[in-house]
Amino acid sequence: MTRKLSKNQLDTPYRENGWSIRQVVHHCYDSHLHAYIRFKWTLTEDKPIIKAYFEERWAALHDSKSASIFLSIDGLKALHAKW
Numbered sequence: 001m002t003r004k005l006s007k008n009q010l011d012t013p014y015r016e017n018g019w020s021i022r023q024v025v026h027h028c029y030d031s032h033l034h035a036y037i038r039f040k041w042t043l044t045e046d047k048p049i050i051k052a053y054f055e056e057r058w059a060a061l062h063d064s065k066s067a068s069i070f071l072s073i074d075g076l077k078a079l080h081a082k083w
Helices: 021-044 055-059 062-066 069-081
Strands: none
Touching: 021 055, 021 062, 021 069, 055 062
């Protein structure tokens, strides 16, 4: 679905004052990776400390705003296969 989107389309917010499509794709990877790590902590630690993160700050970082979405799409495929 995203393969044919132009750079301009990827960088367009999907709603007013919202993240761009690019940021949403990168957020999906970031949030799934974070959940995977939380899951592993609960399996391996007696009293795991589950650390939250500032999603909006991560979405504002350079990689979330400019990196190829296929880094995160490929990362999600690998992460889901491992998970």
